Amino acid sequence: MHLVPADRADRRTIDGHRVCxxxxxxxxxxxxxxxxxxxxxxxxxxxxxxxxxxxxxxPLAVSDLAIATGMNDPAVSQALRLLxxxxxxxxxxxxxxxRYRVIDEETRLLLKHCAADNP
Amino acid sequence: MHLVPADRADRRTIDGHRVCxxxxxxxxxxxxxxxxxxxxxxxxxxxxxxxxxxxxxxPLAVSDLAIATGMNDPAVSQALRLLxxxxxxxxxxxxxxxRYRVIDEETRLLLKHCAADNP
DNA sequence: TCGATACCTGCACAGGTACGCAGCTATGCA
DNA sequence: TGCATAGCTGCGTACCTGTGCAGGTATCGA
Numbered sequence: 001m002h003l004v005p006a007d008r009a010d011r012r013t014i015d016g017h018r019v020c021x022x023x024x025x026x027x028x029x030x031x032x033x034x035x036x037x038x039x040x041x042x043x044x045x046x047x048x049x050x051x052x053x054x055x056x057x058x059p060l061a062v063s064d065l066a067i068a069t070g071m072n073d074p075a076v077s078q079a080l081r082l083l084x085x086x087x088x089x090x091x092x093x094x095x096x097x098x099r100y101r102v103i104d105e106e107t108r109l110l111l112k113h114c115a116a117d118n119p
Numbered sequence: 120m121h122l123v124p125a126d127r128a129d130r131r132t133i134d135g136h137r138v139c140x141x142x143x144x145x146x147x148x149x150x151x152x153x154x155x156x157x158x159x160x161x162x163x164x165x166x167x168x169x170x171x172x173x174x175x176x177x178p179l180a181v182s183d184l185a186i187a188t189g190m191n192d193p194a195v196s197q198a199l200r201l202l203x204x205x206x207x208x209x210x211x212x213x214x215x216x217x218r219y220r221v222i223d224e225e226t227r228l229l230l231k232h233c234a235a236d237n238p
Numbered sequence: 239t240c241g242a243t244a245c246c247t248g249c250a251c252a253g254g255t256a257c258g259c260a261g262c263t264a265t266g267c268a
Numbered sequence: 269t270g271c272a273t274a275g276c277t278g279c280g281t282a283c284c285t286g287t288g289c290a291g292g293t294a295t296c297g298a
Binding site: 012014044046047071072074075078079095096097 | 273285286287288289294295296
Binding site: 239240241244245247249250251253254255256258260261262263264265266267268 | 282
């Protein structure tokens, strides 16, 4: 089976059959990008700390997150805006307090896996 | 239990007890950074494609990876250098061909999980 | 109504990172 | 000994992103 795109079909391969396997393993480009974006959201220590806190503690207010992580309020707010735009978290307004929680299942699994080896 | 560091102990909390829970959930800063770095390596589509290919297909040469991903050789080489420095992959020289494979178990689990919903 | 609190937004700056190009080293073959 | 191939490195550029500051909006209590 020839999975190599036409624009690079003339290039020499070392293990020709493995190249096709590799292309099949990579799969759809959009799928890869989706996962890369997902990982990207977890790639920042501050954001990861926010998510770990939200994951294990449940609904948390912005200023509480700021105290727990040592960030200042706008930084937390911006990080949450990013996560909210990506559909990872959601916030529920209660008076003047907004409590956030994780809603994306895939991200929740990653966080669970990440928090597993936490002493 | 007071887990809030002294430099921010005077700040007002919304749900005081949850702040302590959150700090406990976040855990050691080094641990968070380690995971953030791990996720960071998977956060680039090209790098993720390389790792997916290596994960499922096994030892692969640099130029084969270049063909499979559509990158040019130096780009693949640089990405692999990064991954090798992080201890995620390793390369074995066989004549003038170097075949890479994934060696980090945590990363392998993430890749497995990521490739699970691949049509 | 006045002030304080909780949160959000826009902007500008610094830092990091991916990418392409050119050139280098090393191995295998004739 | 030439010559092509496989892979690596350095450099420069463009881009993205995290962060802090200043200011704005909405809600609650006095």
